[in-house]
Amino acid sequence: MTLDPLLLSRLQWVWVISWHILLPAFTVGLASYIAVLEGLAFFTGRAVWARISAFWTRIFAVSFGMGVVSGIVMPFQIGTNWSRFSDATANVLGPMLAYEGLTAFFLEASFLGVLLFGRKLVPAWLHFFSGLMVAAGTLFSTFWILSVNSWMQTPQGFHVTDGRFFPDNWWAVIFNPSFPYRYFHNVMAFYITTGFVVLGVGAWLLRRDRSSDEAGMMIRMALNLLIVLVPLQMVLGDLHGANTLAYQPAKFAAIEGRYDTVRPLPLTLFGIPDDARGRMRYAVEIPRLGSLLLTHSMNGTIRGLDSFPADQRAPVAPPFFAFRIMVGIAVIMLFVAVAGQVLRRGGRLYRSAWFLRLCQWTAPLGFIAVIAGWTTTEVGRQPWTVYGLLRTAQSVTPSLTGMDVALSLSLYILVYLIMFPTGIAFMAAIVRRGVAGATEPPPAIEAGRPMPAYVAPAPAPAGE
């Protein structure tokens, strides 16, 4: 067997980005959550908000550090393993990646120092402001990266000369057709992922009777967020799907596991895709539901994969299964969010052992959904890096041998398998110490402020 540098480069990309994406999936949401907590601490003067913020800021510091180091790897991957792609697309994508570095990374990295170490050194308003800047930085970061990714999916605003892309209209490039849907769908996914982690951690602390006040507040805040965001995310997902259907019909057919074009369209719940024979084996289908859900009409249909040339089809199995995992997780998430509200109305939220245990078990679901969603959209884009224009096989660095990439991939696997489990163990240790364990005396809110402002806290609102 010969080692194929193309296949190994793709595996290497999958490996480094799959680990990396877990961190923004968490830190984007967590940064906004910390900014809200810092705001509550600043405006209400209640120490409990500062305590919760300090607790999550500690966890944020670890995950952000891991995000920075695994993020530095990413732009260099484009050069080391995908140099033909770099040369062809950099006129268009280069400045957008550079803007990501400029606007976001610096904002995060510089203000993060103040957020983490500066409680005693800067006035309280500045500490709050640093929290806001870190949160804004993560959202800018997401904006540019997803704009780049969306352009690769739905390119526009360029012309091609000598096999290279040249920009014509930056507005059209940045706000390409799939970008708004992808951006909001992703940010929402990141917020929901964080929401479930906060919910799970709160439930764990409450079940062990540690930091119960703070844990209750975490659970309440998370449930309030999730009951709004989870249903909203389902609507956004549907809109995103309609956009994919319009601009990437071959990807959509792969996601739905549709090899042929039929009318009316059934919905394929499950099956074993067989790309070689071009059919779905053991398919479980519901008649007409496909027309209704996917085209929003009783008799609509989508183009099957057989209407696309064989060398322009994605492999069906990864997007087909990944999409079903993502949707399945969405259903579980909706159940948790609704059940939480029902228990709360009945006043049984904190005493319901099964629900708290459920919250713990569902804490990592957001991460799985993010990876599944990413697999759906990225494998669904194959065999292209720039949809319909530049093939993945023509993007890889020509000087690489299979042995080169086998060596580098092994080293990435080795280092990441040490780094990520240790990081996760670490964050778990911070959680185990509880909220009190993470708070530096004196509470942050006092820093740099005259005492009286703190001595008279706002009256505690009645608990629920």
Added chain:
Amino acid sequence: MWHSLVPIWTVILGLGVFIYVSLDGFDLGVGMLHGLVQPSQRATVMNSIAPFWDGNETWLILGGVGLLAAFPVAFAIIIPAVYFPILVMLLALVFRGVAFEFRFKQARLRRLWDWAFCGGSFFATFAQGVVLGSFIQGFKVDGRVFTGSSFDFATPFTLLTGVALVFGYALLGAGWLVMKTEGELQAWSRRAGRVSLLLVCCCIAAVSLWTPLASSVIAQRWLGWPNTVLLLPLPVLTLATGLYAWHAFSRKDAWQAFGASIALFAWSFLGIVISLWPMIVPGHFTLWEAASPESTQAFLLVGTLVLLPVILFYTGWSYWVFRGKVHQSEGDEGY
């Protein structure tokens, strides 16, 4: 692509690389020295760079994506040509970054993380030196594609530049520690700085002799008439800076040793620029030939001219907030 933005981008990228080398240079240097100081003083050493290191590393990303955006073909040739040095640098930076976070929180494995931090700093530095050496020695290119092997980087010259950068960053790190610490640790940093200074000067001399011997273009640039006379101030300035640095490492308590070390880097950087100008892929592409189209450079320039001063301002501000000496008594983490 003969357009007028190329000189502006050359200056911005040159400045970006220099800022990266100065800032991450000192914290990588501190990382290497950290392995050599007494274990009891390691926390102080770490604390001296705690608020800065991740901000410093973001300049590396700016350098990488800035090169990609402004001079795409240079990025597409150089980065694959140094495939393994880049790999080692990235993995070492990952290790180092993680070790930084973890050593504070995991007392049990502190020695292991200390080793990872020191080793990561060393390998990242050495790999950057090898990248620099490979860049100076040039690449095999056909059209717009690197056609050599992924092991072309391994030559005696790149070994020398790798070692040179290790001593160079150690010098910056020692200068930083003289500025940020007191007492025994500062005295130790003074000695480490003077040793690094001697070694780094030997390396600068070796590279300065080697490059004109290896390349007739570079020899002509430095030794042809009247260039020799016009360029003479640079070696003189370098020598004078080296002598002042020795004095500062022996006597001065504040920023002088660190400042002199940075100046030494500036003169070396200038020397490399003079040797290679106007090539961005030596022997194949000039800056103008490698440039992206005007609309690409203009689009990025608009935001850069607004954001870069802001970034420089608050980078400076965050250094100001955490100014002054670090004290050992203030606990494990923070100032």
